Amino acid sequence: MQTYDFIIVGSGSAGSVVAERLSASGRFSVLVLEAGGSDRRFYVQMPLGYGKTFFDPAVNWNYKTEPDPGLAGNVDHWPRGRLLGGSSSINAMVWIRGAREDFDDWAAAGNPGWGFDDLLPVFKALEDNQAGADQWRGVGGPLHITDCSTAVHPLTKRYLAAANQAGLPFNPDFNGAFQEGAGTYQITTKNGRRMSAARAFLRPAMKRKNLRVEINALATRILFEGKRAVGIEYLQNGETKTALAGREIILSGGSINSPQLLQLSGVGPSALLGTLGIAVFHANENVGANLQDHVGINYTFRGRLPTLNQILRPWWGKLMVGMQYMLMRSGPL
Ligand SMILES: Cc1cc2nc3c(=O)[nH]c(=O)nc-3n(C[C@H](O)[C@H](O)[C@H](O)COP(=O)(O)OP(=O)(O)OC[C@H]3O[C@@H](n4cnc5c(N)ncnc54)[C@H](O)[C@@H]3O)c2cc1C
Incomplete structure (x- = not known):
């Protein structure tokens, strides 16, 4: 059994950043448990490879929803990354911040420090933006952002002109002064390779002696002492192992798996846990509830340009x- 100051469950977008930050001072020992394997794969590194990883069970949890009444009873495919970098290793690489209004709503709901103006310096510090720095954008940060507005297909320019004619103004930077309008995305790539959170944050931090990353390590239960979370039980190569945390355990398994791990550990809605035969350790109706999905729609047209x-x-x-x-x-x- 090993003891660390911090245990991080999941090496995705959140886990990679948290692992980098917590290990930076060298004062704390940090363990990252990742259920999936390495991100050193061609179709992960090559940006358009995400068409391949979208359904690949080697790197993807490949979740299916229950039949959804809002989608005429259809079952939806919910890809989630299962490898170093998590979903940032299989996502579409669009770099777009949340809306100012959403962050300001969080702050107004009683969360000081989470308003857009509070977060802007952090957003800027994350970036190494190819388009350069300004009031809204940063350079010199760990995450490289590519401006592909000059490399788009000719039809994209026609599309933007059409949007303009339809009353949607051209927006040169969705991460600038406002988000409304039509424009081209910036993407998280560098020199033609995907810039995942693992590449930007986790892999550089893995050079530090105080950070240990275990892959193919599926966290199955949070261990409690009284009401305090003190350890994680995990499954690796068919063996059940335990790691203890002297300070904190951080769940960054994503919006589906983090509540799942809480529920497996007895933290969740009592009625649901009861039907699953899980002893209730701490009842909370919100664990696994209130998820908001956004549906994207693709339009397909026959074109005269190739x-x-x-x-x-x-x-x-x-x-x-x-x-x-x-x-x-x-x-x-
Ligand atoms: C196909 C796809 C396209 C997307 N496109 C974009 C886009 O273009 N732009 C954008 O901004 N966002 C996009 N997203 C969303 C974005 O990638 C996610 O919101 C973000 O990566 C989520 O970060 P996270 O840290 O919460 O979880 P994740 O990055 O998913 O990380 C969770 C990690 O935890 C691991 N894990 C889970 N459970 C356990 C367990 N029990 N034990 C150990 N490890 C565990 C997982 O394997 C995974 O590696 C896309 C997502 C997908 C799937």
């Missing part, structure tokens, strides 16, 4: 685009 689909369909198209990526780290991939 689109990526046409370029990538024939083998020579794949070869050309593949060579452009391998030799120049540029192009659609």
Whole structure:
């Protein structure tokens, strides 16, 4: 049994940043438990590889919802990353902050320090923005952001012009003064490779002696002493192991798995835990409730200009685009 100052469950967007911050001073020992494996995979590193990882069980929890009355009874696919970097290793890399109004609502609900103006210096400090620094944007931070507005498909420019005609103003920077309008996304990549939270935060921190990362380590239960969380039981290579935390345990398993781990540990709605045969340790109706999803809709049109689909369909198209990526780290991939 090992003892650490901090145990972090999950190495995703949140876990990677927290692991970097907690280990930075060198004063604390930190353990990260990650259920998935390494992020050193071609389709993780190559940005457009996310089309492949979207359903790949080797790196994805591949959740399915219950049939959803709001979606005419359909079952939805909910991908979540299961590897170093978590969902930031399989996501679409769009770099867009939350809306000012949402953060300000959090602050107004009694959470000082969470308003947009409080957070802006943190947002800026995270960034190494290719487009440069200004009142809203940062450079020199750990997370590189690529401006791809000059590299878009010709149809994108037509789309933006059409949006403008329809009354949606062109917005040159969704992370600038306001979010409304139509524009091109900035993306988290650097030199043609995905810039996941693992690449930006966790991997540099893994060089420190006081940070240990265990992969293929599935946390199964939080251990309590009285009402205090003191350890984690986890499963690794078929073996049940235990790690203890002298200071704190941080759950960063994502919006589905963190409440699941709490529920498995007896923290959650009593009626639900009762039906699952889990002894209630601390009743709380909110654990596993109140999740808000947002549904995205794709429109598909037939175009007269060749689109990526046409370029990538024939083998020579794949070869050309593949060579452009391998030799120049540029192009659609
Ligand atoms: C396909 C896809 C596309 C997306 N596109 C974008 C986008 O373009 N822009 C954007 O801003 N956001 C996007 N997102 C959302 C964004 O990636 C997530 O909101 C964010 O990564 C969540 O961070 P997190 O730390 O909460 O969880 P995650 O990053 O999911 O990390 C959770 C980690 O915990 C691990 N874990 C879970 N349970 C356990 C356990 N019991 N024991 C040990 N480890 C465990 C998981 O394996 C995972 O590695 C996308 C997400 C997906 C899946």
